[in-house]
Amino acid sequence: MLDWLAAPDHATARWVLQHLVALVYVIAFTVALAQFRPLIGERGLTPIPRFLARTTFRRHPSVFHLRYSDTLFRLVAGAGLVLALAALAGATDVLPLGAGIALWGLLWVLYLSIVNVGQVWYGFGWESLLLEAGFLVTFLGPADVAPPAPIVWLLVWLLFRVEFGAGLIKMRGDRCWRDLTCLDHHHETQPLPSPTSWWFHHLPRPLHRVEVLANHVTQLAVPFLLFLPQPVASIGAAVVIVTQGWLVSSGNFAWLNFLTISLAVIAIDDARLRRLLPIPLPEPAPIPLWFAVVVLAVTGLMLALSVWPAMNMLSPRQKMNAGITPVHLGNSYGAFGSVTRERDEVVLEGTDDPDGAEDATWREYEFRSKPGDPYRRPPQTAPYHRRLDWLMWFAPLAPRMARTWLPTLLDRLLEADRPTLRLLRRDPFDGERPAWVRARLYRYRFTTRAERRATGAWWHRELIGDYLPARTLPRESAAP
Template sequence: MDWFSAEGYWLGRLVFQRALAVVYLLAFLGAVRQFRALIGERGLTPVPRYVARVPFRSAPSLFQLHYSDRFFAAVAWLGVLWSAGLLLGLADDLPVWANLLAWAVPWALYLSIVQVGQVWYGFGWESLLCEVGFLAIFLGPAPVPPPLLVLVALWWVLFRLEFGAGLIKLRGDRCWRDLTCLYYHHETQPMPNPLSWWFHRLPRWAHRAEAAANHVTQLVVPFLLFGPQPVRTVAAVVVIVTQGWLVLSGNFAWLNALTMVVATTAVGGGLWSALLPVDPPSGPSDPPAWYAGAVIGLAAVLAVLSYWPVRNLVSSRQVMNTSFNPLLLVNTYGAFGSITRLRHEVVIEGTADRVPNADTVWQEYEFRGKPGDVRRRPRQVAPYHLRLDWLMWFAAISPSYAHPWFPQLLAKLRDNDPDLLALLRHNPFPHLPPAHVRARLYRYRFTDRRERRDTGAWWRRTLVGDYRA
């Protein structure tokens, strides 16, 4: 079945599967560590309340059938262990049907988590992992050459991811068109990393070059993914390199890493063979007829579902990061259609004084990733995802993003809730709960080179006023 198989991509499939298993592992590990405080039975937005008002057909999930914190933990830990097994290659030599089942398990588990994750799982990389994870089910085991139709489907994901992001920028903020967005972005992005200060301090011509290169990569290069080799490999390498640049300059969970993972499937076997001295599987076997039929059926379904994201791409009212079906397949993607020029941060403080007055000493809570202490260097967090820290960035943009969870956050801090405090870097009240908690809004700016040298601070901040969600 020469038309069905892409024998030259067997090593690319191997790289893709191993790398996808790593992303799955991080995603499930994040769920294990963070779910109790965010969506657990006593969390900020509890799953039981959500499933009580959202029907199964709208959000299919195991947790629609039953929820308890113990059950959720079991599902998330199963995902961790299953992903580790896939990373070790335990599914590589299984029969086709068993291999498909092995890759279907983490997809079903993670989809179940995302469907009840509410605002904490409302990011584009969540639906991207679900979509890519579903396609990975059909790539097959090592002895069977990867199906060309599934590889094309993965390239179609990469096209929508890059081209959608490029279009939303071109149609959105004017600064993308005049190449000035990166004057602000490295400072105002959701969660700067250790190199963001230096990226922000690059000369303006370099920022303009970054923006221009972004347009080429996202608006031109994606079309080359469907060209012949070696054009396709060149396009994939360009995507990988530019996504690596984004990894160096900021923390975007596993968005950049997963984009690079998908791009590996478009790299030709010759380059992979030069980089990875791995022997090909001996005696590749023909795919079973039922497997070929399943892949053809998958391609037909994806073609139909592509109508909605294509319509969105050509629309002047393009939206970002939207799913058009409950299984989160064939989604639309995009990021930073508008750029914030000013950075604000919500700083939460507590005091032990029963009656606060002008002399009251307020002590700050420190988050793991988001800026707080001006002398604290921004951390490298990605590809791990700190969900509370990301939502705090949105809350600082507008109080509308803080409903309904922010008042509950303050209430749990007043109670010294152990699950919530486990998500923070520093609790100034380790023994007794604070008598009062308040939130204040600050304007944050990166220090310049002289301030950085003289003070050791990475940020300077100015009080805007009290913050009320």
Template sequence: MGWFSDSGYWLGRLLFQRGLAALYLVAFLVAVAQFRPLLGERGLLPIPRLLARTRFREAPTVFHAHYSDRFFAAVAWAGALLSASLAAGVGDRVPLGAGMALWAVVWALYLSIVNVGQVWYGFGWETLLLEAGFLAVFLGNARTAPPVLVLWLLRWLLFRVEFGAGLIKLRGDRCWRDLTCLYYHHETQPMPGPLSWFFHHLPRPLHRAEAAANYVAQLVAPVLLFTPQPVSGAAAAFMVVTQLWLVASGNFAWLNWVTIVLALPVAAGPAATRLFGVTAPHQAPAPAWFEALVLAATALVVALSYRPARNLLSRRQLMNASFEPLHLVNTYGAFGSVGRIRHEVVVEGTTDAVISGSSRWEEYAFKGKPGDVRRMPRQFAPYHLRLDWLMWFAALSPSYAAGWLPALMERLLDNDPAVLRLLRGNPFPDAPPTAVRARLYRYRYTTWRELRSTGAWWHRTLVGDYVRPVVRAG
């Protein structure tokens, strides 16, 4: 180990960079598949409309120079191809400067997408991917040992992710303090997975143990990241285990997976390499220009860490916030409050020429969010269904959907092919509906007895109209 680098962490760096590149690939593929109906020129929240009212310094993005749906697709596909090449190890087979350039281009392309993504990209896993991706630029490649300073910056990022999430819970909903939040969370989380029903029906003492383990993982283990090995490695490994538990219990996009890859450089440190009997490849001393860039990046991150660090100490802690448009150092947190009941917005259409109490309404099926009570929830994460996720927020309050739900219903009246590709099925394949509406339902998990007798995973009860019938203009 030298003053600048430590070859004992080569395996952790390898796992981190390959894993992060794979997550970048998923994120770009999500953009390719979903941008046109959500953000395109005829999208629910069109990018050109955003660009007309923002300046480059407010939201740095290549799309200020030019926007078209075709250009967006080219940017997203370029990011996907570069991410795939990095996941395959191309960054380790090219000269150090070229490898850094590949990581920097991928980061800049995804930043360009996030900064025009509006509410569809307004979640912590977006800024977390960007912040981790920025640090990956300065980790070097197989030709040099990992820089110690950047390894510590990765620990600082992992600390803020976990510790911020722990503090937001401690300061937030009372059910976290009395260890009862998991009585409800598996049922009311944004998009349950195939095992969420079973997690919900665990005995309540186990739910309390889950909540207590959450505090250990998010308030104790992060502090231990700054202790010597093997204690720090064990703390990181414990975080990996708890994140895998979250992966199994729900769909949280790539939030858990980025946290896992952040923990790998610590967990797969010198002790792990000795345990598994792997030896570091030959690595040359870092060139002076690389050391200078790492020192400059470290100074920048340290300077920008002031406001996120102050936020951790604040009684009015912000959750998932950025303080500058490059999203280099951010705040994180999740589920400071937990809902006790679940509501779902169900969108329906009809082909009846005259709307009356006897009209026949057909339900639109979404890919991930609960709808058909007999359909078992699916596993999608790390892939992210952006519309399904926002529908959960719409059920919390109409204000969350005011900017895009009216446009969604207009597109359904037109049988818009791009929007319909976001859904699992179209009940009107031959002709568009004459009217659409949205209704609010109360959903709850069925009991074991109800599941066996009816085959239904959910029980739902109508609450009332959410959006009254909307008809095509003209």
């Protein structure tokens, strides 16, 4: 009776997608555990208790409205990590159907609780994408139950919104996307360049035009193929995967590209997928009636929430990475509607000179991922997410936003705060307190091929001036 609700030809794709989403959850909870204390902890740059005091559960639903402490945050993130590892190991395929749904659902609630108190540090599109994908994966069912077709199509619709929304925001945004010149700049000015970005930047300009054109085709035309019969849908998914792989190879965008690749898998039918991944799976049983009711209820909810993102994509005033619900469902996606032509970097420096004189010896703090030392090759970060490094990229672009947390960051450096210093690659004072710190603004560009051969440097930089003036702690605070 419920055969029409099943999509047995997506059983392998479901298994792959669930494991990939579980892996992203593992990364996300690991990042939360490693970085929360100096960013949003009780003594963080933007403390959660202060944020909770000025918001409500309705606006930002989170378990932390009940109570907050750094210890409780560790328990929440740690529980999420354990559950994500269990899902990655296949626990939801051996648990009863209801228990598997509960495990996925709890993962979603725990990560939603973190994102909704994460403030500016969690204001990225891939956080909402993980929550929306994680919510839908909750209702895909285990390996011994046929995948519900409505959830499969909702996942395809999510992938469509990610790709088509990103394509539209580009065409409506910066002129360089329309004249095919954006990638003359983007590889150099993107938030966190990767080890290959220097070479991508120095590709011949005609190839940059090809890159932009291929991006437009992939994001504006290919998404429609995902809704067509096989093998066309699988071809469309393969194009998305290849394009996202190209982005993975040229930049660091946390788990955005990895998660988009994961979503594309659901559009590939099993006959083709099993040739690449011969995974032994049980013959799926029919969908139980109670599960069918749940699936139809979720489908109705998501269709209702899809009205706004559909209208937003059609609107000439399209919003990027926006949503209408505090639970991050029914989101509108998009990225890089505009591309910066020049790269300005905030460099943090300290000195042990008691007067903080201009001619004193100032030493630089080195970040783990963002450009600093011109002779250091850009590192590979993704799919891990260095939240402070990303926000440092935004600092020159949005000074008003940065001034809500950057002065506090300087104070933490003056205190030689250990949790803060652990976010950095190198502390030039080896854990000792500097007397003064300051933030300076530099103009960075990739070196030319000739400069690279002559100097070994990856970057050339020129000082613009002070971003924030030198500061020191009051005498009573500076005492050991």
